[in-house]
Amino acid sequence: MTTQPKKKHSAALGFIFITLFIDVLGLGIIIPVMPKLLETLGNVDVSTATQYNGYLTFTYASMQFIFSPVLGNLSDRYGRRPILLSSLLGFGIDYLFMAFAPTIGWLFVGRAIAGFTGASNSTATAYIADVSTGKNRAANFGLVGAASGLGFILGIGMGAYLGDINVKLPFMAAAGFALLNALYGYFVLPESLQPRNRRRFEWKKSNPISSLRSLGRYPALKGLIGAFSLVYIAQKSVEYVMSFYLIEKFNWTLRSIGALGIFIGVVLVAIQGGLIRLTIPKFGQEKNITAGLLFYALGLTLIAFASQGWMMYVYMIPYCLGGISGPALQGLITGTVSPKEQGELQGSLTSLTSMAVIIGPLLMSSIFHLFTHRNSSTYFPGAPYILGAVLMLISAFLAIRSFKKVKEAANAVSPVGINDQVR
Structure with missing residues (x-):
C-alpha cells in the first residue's frame, strides 16, 4: 500500500529533474554559441555582439522577474502540474524562435518567452518542497544542482559541437x-499540492514588488535571503563572462570552451547528485552552507589568477565544490515556511534570482570590459572573479549570523524532526 505513493513521487521527482535540466540546457547552449549567432545574424563584430548579449540577458531576466511570482501564486491556487506543463510548451516555442530567427530582433522575442517560461523554476522547486520531508528535503533539492550540472554538460557540449556545424x-x-518532456509529463506527472493546502490567488501577491516585500514576513530569513542573492550575482561571473575570459586570456576555441563546460558539468553532477547526499546527513545544513560558500570564494580567486589554460580544470574543482551550499541553503529556507506558502516563497526567490541575472551579467561584463579594453590603465581579465569571491565571503558572513534565528523559526513551523533538518 505504501509503495505506490513512493513510486509516484519517484517518477514525479524524475520529471522535475528533467524539467530543471532542460531549463539549464538552454543556458548551456547559449553560452558558447551566442557570440557566433549574434555575429552571424547582425553582421557585427565581437564587441558589438557582447553588447547585444547583455541586452538579451536583461530581457530574459526582466520577464522572469515579472512573471515568477505570478506563476508561483497560480501554482498555489491551481496546483503545480498545469503550470509546469504549460511552461514546458513555452520552452519549446522559445527554442524554435531562437533556431529560426532571421534577425537579432526575433531573438529578443524568444528571450522574452524564455523569461516567462523560465519562471517555471519556482513551481518546480515548490513541487520538490511539497513531496519532501525534513530528512530528505535538502537531498531532494540536490536534484536541482544535479539537473543544473547535467544540463550544463549537454548544453555546453551541444552548443559547442553542434554550433560548430x-x-x-x-x-x-x-x-x-x-516538447517531448511536456508530452511525457502529461502522462506521468501527478499533482503534488493537496486541495487542503491550496489558497486563493491574489494579484497583490503576484507582482514582483509585492513578491519581494512578502519576504519581509520572514524576518528570520533576512540574512539567508541576502546570502542567497549575493551567491547568484557572484555566479554570473562564471556563467556569462567565462567564454569571453577564456578567449581573451588564453585564446581558446569554441570546442575548447565546450570541453571545459562538459568537465564542469560532470563535476557538478558528482557533487550535487552524489556527494551532497552524504555531506548533508553527516555534517548538517549549516556546515554545508559555510563550507560551500568558502569553496566558492577560493575557486573564484584561483580562476582570477590562472596563468595557463590547463589550470582552469584544476581551479574549477573547488569552485564546483561550492555547490554543496545551494541545496542546503534552499532546504534551510523552505523549512521555515508552511506548505500553503511554498509556491509564493519560491516565486519570490525566483524573482530574486532574476534580479541577480539582471544585475550580475551587466556588473561582471562591465568589470571585465573596464579591465580589458585597449585604453585600460590596468589589464586584469580576472577582475570579475575577485569581485565574485568577495561577494561569496559576504554571503558566508550573512548566513552564519542567521543560523540561530532560522533554527528557531523552523522549530515553530515543524517541531517534529527539526534536528534532522536544521543543525
Whole structure:
C-alpha cells in the first residue's frame, strides 16, 4: 500500500529533474554559441555582439522577474502540474524562435518567452518542497544542482559541437527535448499540492514588488535571503563572462570552451547528485552552507589568477565544490515556511534570482570590459572573479549570523524532526 505513493513521487521527482535540466540546457547552449549567432545574424563584430548579449540577458531576466511570482501564486491556487506543463510548451516555442530567427530582433522575442517560461523554476522547486520531508528535503533539492550540472554538460557540449556545424542546430535540439518532456509529463506527472493546502490567488501577491516585500514576513530569513542573492550575482561571473575570459586570456576555441563546460558539468553532477547526499546527513545544513560558500570564494580567486589554460580544470574543482551550499541553503529556507506558502516563497526567490541575472551579467561584463579594453590603465581579465569571491565571503558572513534565528523559526513551523533538518 505504501509503495505506490513512493513510486509516484519517484517518477514525479524524475520529471522535475528533467524539467530543471532542460531549463539549464538552454543556458548551456547559449553560452558558447551566442557570440557566433549574434555575429552571424547582425553582421557585427565581437564587441558589438557582447553588447547585444547583455541586452538579451536583461530581457530574459526582466520577464522572469515579472512573471515568477505570478506563476508561483497560480501554482498555489491551481496546483503545480498545469503550470509546469504549460511552461514546458513555452520552452519549446522559445527554442524554435531562437533556431529560426532571421534577425537579432526575433531573438529578443524568444528571450522574452524564455523569461516567462523560465519562471517555471519556482513551481518546480515548490513541487520538490511539497513531496519532501525534513530528512530528505535538502537531498531532494540536490536534484536541482544535479539537473543544473547535467544540463550544463549537454548544453555546453551541444552548443559547442553542434554550433560548430550549424549555429542553429543546438536550439532545434533543445526545442525537441522541451516538447517531448511536456508530452511525457502529461502522462506521468501527478499533482503534488493537496486541495487542503491550496489558497486563493491574489494579484497583490503576484507582482514582483509585492513578491519581494512578502519576504519581509520572514524576518528570520533576512540574512539567508541576502546570502542567497549575493551567491547568484557572484555566479554570473562564471556563467556569462567565462567564454569571453577564456578567449581573451588564453585564446581558446569554441570546442575548447565546450570541453571545459562538459568537465564542469560532470563535476557538478558528482557533487550535487552524489556527494551532497552524504555531506548533508553527516555534517548538517549549516556546515554545508559555510563550507560551500568558502569553496566558492577560493575557486573564484584561483580562476582570477590562472596563468595557463590547463589550470582552469584544476581551479574549477573547488569552485564546483561550492555547490554543496545551494541545496542546503534552499532546504534551510523552505523549512521555515508552511506548505500553503511554498509556491509564493519560491516565486519570490525566483524573482530574486532574476534580479541577480539582471544585475550580475551587466556588473561582471562591465568589470571585465573596464579591465580589458585597449585604453585600460590596468589589464586584469580576472577582475570579475575577485569581485565574485568577495561577494561569496559576504554571503558566508550573512548566513552564519542567521543560523540561530532560522533554527528557531523552523522549530515553530515543524517541531517534529527539526534536528534532522536544521543543525
